[in-house]
Amino acid sequence: MTDRLLQDLVLGLAEIDDDHAASIALWTAARDSGPADFLAALTAWVDHLETHFVREEMLMKRIAYKEIAHHEAEHRRVVAEGRGFVAQVAAGRTMMARAYAAEMIPDWLRRHVVMFDSEVARVAKLAGVA
Ligand SMILES: [Fe+2]
Ligand SMILES: [Fe+2]
Secondary structure, three states, X not given: OHHHHHHHHOOOOHHHHHHHHHHHHHXXXXXXXXXXXXXXXXXXXXXXXXXXXXXXXXXXXXOOOOOHHHHHHHHHHHHHHHHHHHHHHHOOOOHHHHHHHHHHHHHHHHHHHHHHHHHHHHHHHHOOOO
16 A cells, blocks of 8 residues: 555655655654554644645746646645644544545545646646746
8 A cells, every 4th residue: 555655656856755754754663553652642643744845846937837726725624624633642542543544645645646646746747836
């Protein structure tokens, strides 16, 4: 699963691909973490996601990307969702957050890259950013 996910996610634009590789590493760490480490690992995943999104949004601004509002709204939604699961774990409720880490994150990440980020990379390459 992880290998296939990684393979599909490579868009050929280093600044995006590096963030995606880091996101995948943090996701797998959170998914595989034990009870003592789950909160910190899930928090690290969301923290990185937020900075990853800021970098991507700066790229979109640099290339005057037309779908930026839609893409940013999706980023905001996902950070809020992730923070919600972190708050549940902090309160001692891990069942939903474990399902989020095991099922929702990889499903979402793959779809987001295929549906949203791949188009940014395509336009950025046309703009000569790559
Ligand atoms: Fe994105
Ligand atoms: Fe991304």
